[in-house]
Amino acid sequence: MRLRYAILGTLLVLSAFGAQAQGPLPVLDGKMSGPRSAVLVLGTPHLSEIKRPLAGPLQPLIERLAAFKPDIITIENLSGEQCDLIARHPSVYPAEELAPYCVNTEPAKAATGLDVPAAIAEYTTTLRNWPAQPTAAQRRRLAAVFLAGGEHPSALVQWLQLPADEQHAGDGLDEALVARLQKIAASNNESYSIAARLAARLGLTRVHATDDHTGDNVQIDDEKAYGEAIHAAWDQASKQAKANHTRQEELSQGDDLLALYRFVNRPDVLRTGIENDFALAMADPSPQHYGRYYVAGWEARNLRMVANIRAAFRERPGARVLSIVGSSHKPWFDGLLGQMQGVEIVDAQQALK
Structure with missing residues (x-):
C-alpha cells in the first residue's frame, strides 16, 4: 500500500488563505462528515518516584479512564x-x-x-x-x-x-x-x-x-552557566508554587491517587506550574538568554510530541484518544491539539469526576 501524503491539501490551504496568514488556524471542519475525535490529555506526575505498590491506589483513576473508553492511548x-x-x-x-x-x-x-x-x-x-x-x-x-x-x-x-x-x-x-x-x-x-x-x-x-527528544537537543557551549541561569530562574518560584508542590507530595502518599490526579490537572495548578517554570525562564537576564534556549527546546519537543499523537489517530477519524503525559506538557498539548481539524479536547476535570 502506498503512503499518501497531504501535499495537495497543503497547497490548497496555502492558496486559499495565503502563506503569510496571521492569527489562529482557519476552521475547516464546520461541515465535516462523521464525529469529532475526542482527546483527553491526562497530566501525570512521574509515578516511578513513588516507592510503594500502587496497584490499589491507582484503581479509582483507572476506572475513570476506562469509562472514557479510549481507542488509542499515547505515552511519554x-x-x-x-x-x-x-x-x-x-x-x-x-x-x-x-x-x-x-x-x-x-x-x-x-x-x-x-x-x-x-x-x-x-x-x-x-x-x-x-x-x-x-x-x-x-x-x-x-x-x-x-x-x-x-x-x-x-x-x-x-x-x-x-x-x-x-x-x-x-x-x-x-x-x-x-x-x-x-x-x-x-x-x-x-x-x-x-x-x-x-x-x-x-x-x-x-x-x-510519542515522546521526542530531537527538538530539545539544545547546543550549549557553557553548560555550567546554562544550568546556573535556569536554576536561578527557578529559585524565584512563588509561595503558591511551593505550596502546590507540597500538596502534590502529600496526595502522592494517599491510598486513592485519583485525588492526586484531580489536583495536578486543575487549570489553576497547571498555570501556576508553568508560570513558575517557563515564564521565569523567559525572564532570565543572562546575556545569552539561556532561559529562552530552554523554553524553545521545550516547545519544539511539545510540537513534535503533538505531531506524533496526531499521527497515531490520523487513520482513525472519530477516535477517542487518551494521552498520558507529564503535567507540565498538558497546557501545550491541549492548546496545540485543540487547533487540529476535527478534534475536540476533553475536559480532564470532568473525566476525573
Missing part, C-alpha cells in the same frame, strides 16, 4: 524507532544524555534474531493482520517482537492479556524476556501501571510512544 516514552535513530547519530544526540530514555533491546534481539528495524517491520505487518481472537502463541510472539523493537509498554499490553497459565517462555520469548515482562508489570511507571494495564483491560493491541 521514546519509540524504539527514535531510539534507533538516536543511536545511529551519536554526534548529534550524545548517548550519555539520551540513553536513559531508551531501553536495551539486545536481550530481545538475541532471543528473536530481530534488530530494531526488523522488529518494527514485523510488528507493523502483524498489527495490520491482527485477528479478533488471537491465540496465546500470537500474543507471546508479538510481545517478543515489541521488546525487540524497543516498545516495552506495548509488549506488556500483550503479556497482560495472556491467561496466567500462558504467561511463559515460547514463541520468541525466552526466560530472560519473561523475567523482563514480569519486572515491568510490577513497575510504578505510569506507562506501565496506568497506560499498559488500561490498554490490556480494554483489549487494545498496543500503546503509542
Whole structure:
C-alpha cells in the first residue's frame, strides 16, 4: 500500500488563505462528515518516584479512564524507532544524555534474531493482520517482537492479556524476556501501571510512544552557566508554587491517587506550574538568554510530541484518544491539539469526576 501524503491539501490551504496568514488556524471542519475525535490529555506526575505498590491506589483513576473508553492511548516514552535513530547519530544526540530514555533491546534481539528495524517491520505487518481472537502463541510472539523493537509498554499490553497459565517462555520469548515482562508489570511507571494495564483491560493491541527528544537537543557551549541561569530562574518560584508542590507530595502518599490526579490537572495548578517554570525562564537576564534556549527546546519537543499523537489517530477519524503525559506538557498539548481539524479536547476535570 502506498503512503499518501497531504501535499495537495497543503497547497490548497496555502492558496486559499495565503502563506503569510496571521492569527489562529482557519476552521475547516464546520461541515465535516462523521464525529469529532475526542482527546483527553491526562497530566501525570512521574509515578516511578513513588516507592510503594500502587496497584490499589491507582484503581479509582483507572476506572475513570476506562469509562472514557479510549481507542488509542499515547505515552511519554521514546519509540524504539527514535531510539534507533538516536543511536545511529551519536554526534548529534550524545548517548550519555539520551540513553536513559531508551531501553536495551539486545536481550530481545538475541532471543528473536530481530534488530530494531526488523522488529518494527514485523510488528507493523502483524498489527495490520491482527485477528479478533488471537491465540496465546500470537500474543507471546508479538510481545517478543515489541521488546525487540524497543516498545516495552506495548509488549506488556500483550503479556497482560495472556491467561496466567500462558504467561511463559515460547514463541520468541525466552526466560530472560519473561523475567523482563514480569519486572515491568510490577513497575510504578505510569506507562506501565496506568497506560499498559488500561490498554490490556480494554483489549487494545498496543500503546503509542510519542515522546521526542530531537527538538530539545539544545547546543550549549557553557553548560555550567546554562544550568546556573535556569536554576536561578527557578529559585524565584512563588509561595503558591511551593505550596502546590507540597500538596502534590502529600496526595502522592494517599491510598486513592485519583485525588492526586484531580489536583495536578486543575487549570489553576497547571498555570501556576508553568508560570513558575517557563515564564521565569523567559525572564532570565543572562546575556545569552539561556532561559529562552530552554523554553524553545521545550516547545519544539511539545510540537513534535503533538505531531506524533496526531499521527497515531490520523487513520482513525472519530477516535477517542487518551494521552498520558507529564503535567507540565498538558497546557501545550491541549492548546496545540485543540487547533487540529476535527478534534475536540476533553475536559480532564470532568473525566476525573
